[in-house]
Amino acid sequence: MSAHESLLSLAEYLELPLRAGESVIxxxxxxxxxxxxxxxxxxxxxVLVYHGTIAASIxxxxxxxxRTGRNRIEIAGQVFRFVRSAIHFEDRGAVAFEPA
Known part of the structure; x- marks a missing residue:
């Protein structure tokens, strides 16, 4: 898998909530x-909305x-700005991508 493929997967999820000011977890x-x-x-x-799974390798x-903190990343010609942070839900860790 190329880095490009993983970032395209991320972009698909980022497009869902970032326009509405929500996060991807x-x-x-x-x-x-x-x-x-x-x-x-x-x-x-x-209260989070489930949107499927991705492979652990992705x-x-x-x-x-x-990176943790502010990110500005261009994926397939579109610029995404978000803050990545580590969070914890119930008994599991997670990574949040919040709009910046």
Whole structure:
């Protein structure tokens, strides 16, 4: 898998909530995949909207290609600005991508 493929996957998810001021939450790996949610990262997990899973290998690549804190990244000609942070939901860790 190329870095380009993982960033394209990230862009698909970023386009969902960032326009509405919501966050993308990528849950910690479980059974070789990571659940993807959209919503307010500071609220309870039960109010997040589930948007499927991505392969753990893609999730790892996304984390490698972004950094904690502010990010400005161009993916397929579109610029995304977001803040990446580590968060915790119930018994699992997660990575939040919040609009910047």
């Amino acid at each position: 990528m849950m910690q790996e479980c059974d070789a995949s990571c659940g993807m949610y959209v919503g307010n990262a500071s609220r309870d997990q039960s 999730a790892r690549e996304i984390v490698q290609r972004t």
